[in-house]
Amino acid sequence: MLKNAEFVDKLRSSGLRPTKQRLKICEVLFNREKTFHFTINDLAKNISNQLNEKISLATVYNTVHAFKDKGYLKEISINSDKSYFDTNITNHHHFFDEDTNQLxxxxxxxxxxxxxxxxxxxxxxxxxxxxxxxxxxxxxxx
Amino acid sequence: MLKNAEFVDKLRSSGLRPTKQRLKICEVLFNREKTFHFTINDLAKNISNQLNEKISLATVYNTVHAFKDKGYLKEISINSDKSYFDTNITNHHHFFDEDTNQLxxxxxxxxxxxxxxxxxxxxxxxxxxxxxxxxxxxxxxx
DNA sequence: AGTCTACATTATAATTATTCTAAACTGTTG
DNA sequence: CAACAGTTTAGAATAATTATAATGTAGACT
Structure with missing residues (x-):
């Protein structure tokens, strides 16, 4: 359970400005016990649900890619029309259930x-x- | 170097009608020595180059997916906005060069x-x- | 062979995913 | 506290994929 100030530090220390959009995205992504997988679209929906403000989809894309480049997220390879991301950044393997599309x-x-x-x-x-x-x-x- | 008639049989025997669009796609995909990787877009371009007729992109999608379902093609997992397909349908692994996007x-x-x-x-x-x-x-x- | 019918296939139009870029913001520096 | 030089945001554009209406095809029955 990280606090807002910690996210600010984390972002600053990796050369990203701690804008309010990014902090909100941090909250949704990293304020959890367990790591998880998501789609950009999932994330955008979560944001507009969990928080009242809405962030442009393009911004979500930008931020997720920025976080990926900094190593805070991993992109996952599965046969799909969508890109999946993972907050578990350790090197690990995956099962993919083709019936349910679950990773x-x-x-x-x-x-x-x-x-x-x-x-x-x-x-x-x-x-x-x-x-x-x-x-x-x-x-x-x- | 398969002949047209062989493609017709192959398609029929797997319950696909040997339409002229499908036969053309067969030619481009399977009339080769080596297996190869491609994108739907690559394929569509190849078709309009190698053959003079043009096939709707949607048809190329339909056909590639039909071929995949029948096991004549494999879809490949890499981090990308596009789906890659492989005419090598054996179970095998891949190197992916992140500098050049080569598989x-x-x-x-x-x-x-x-x-x-x-x-x-x-x-x-x-x-x-x-x-x-x-x-x-x-x-x-x- | 010719027509009917049921289903397969095609390809246009619509939808969804992603990126481009102009405008808004931030953080210096004088 | 302006003016400038990057950053960052988000609307508009583009690219990828799918849904569906239109078309084609293979038997069944004349």
């Missing part, structure tokens, strides 16, 4: 560490993440 | 088999895929 965090104990034997590229590996898709048996693959 | 297929020998110790869900695992993000050293993560 579930995976404890690192649930999957054995992935061993990359050969890096095809010349570049540095930034992350290695596994996505496990599940569905009821009668569903077709992918 | 590279990974030989199964390059990564040790991923072992899921515990399926959190009650449902059947449909696929397990790894995405390795790479970038030049100075890039920021994600």
């Amino acid at each position: 579930i965090d995976c404890n690192n104990e649930d999957i054995e560490e992935v061993r990359v034997k050969k890096n095809i590229t010349e570049k540095k590996i930034k992350s290695v993440e596994v996505l496990i898709k599940v569905a009821s048996d009668n569903q077709n693959q992918n | 590279i297929d990974c030989n199964n020998e390059d990564i040790e088999e991923v072992r899921v110790k515990k399926n959190i869900t009650e449902k059947k695992i449909k696929s397990v895929e790894v995405l390795i993000k790479v970038a030049s050293d100075n890039q920021n993560q994600n």
Whole structure:
């Protein structure tokens, strides 16, 4: 349960101005016990519900991307028309339920560490993440 | 190098009518030596370039999704505003170059088999895929 | 073969997701 | 407390995707 002043510091220290829009978004995103996944649209809705003011969708986009660039959020890869974000910024894997479109965090104990034997590229590996898709048996693959 | 008639059979046998739009798309997608990745937009452009006729973008969407449902294409997960598709339908992993936005297929020998110790869900695992993000050293993560 | 019917397919129009950019704001500096 | 130089916001524009009305197609029955 962080206080407003802490968000101000956090933002300032990473070179982002603590505007009122950003602070509201911080509250909605980080004033929680558990990490969670969301869509830009989810977030925009939460904001206009939980707080009375409404923030332009474009601003929500800007802010989420700024937070992502600063490492406060992670973008998640699933086959979808929408981008998902995650407030859990540790390196971790996901289950994705194709029936319900639900995305579930995976404890690192649930999957054995992935061993990359050969890096095809010349570049540095930034992350290695596994996505496990599940569905009821009668569903077709992918 | 499949012939038109073979595409007709393939489509019929999976319950899709071999319309001229679909046959043209088959040609562009499957008349090749190597598998490849593409965006709906890439594909639509290729079609209007390689062939003289133009197919409505919506039809390209419909067809690609139909092919995916039938298992002739796979949708690929990367952080992007667009959906990527793959004509390589085997279960395989990917490197994603964040500098160039290039997606590279990974030989199964390059990564040790991923072992899921515990399926959190009650449902059947449909696929397990790894995405390795790479970038030049100075890039920021994600 | 020709017409009818039921369903599949196409592609325009509508919707939804994302980005561009002009206007508003902030934080210095004189 | 102006004037300037970035930032940030948010309305307007663009891009991606889907819904649906119009069209096409394959049998069934003449």
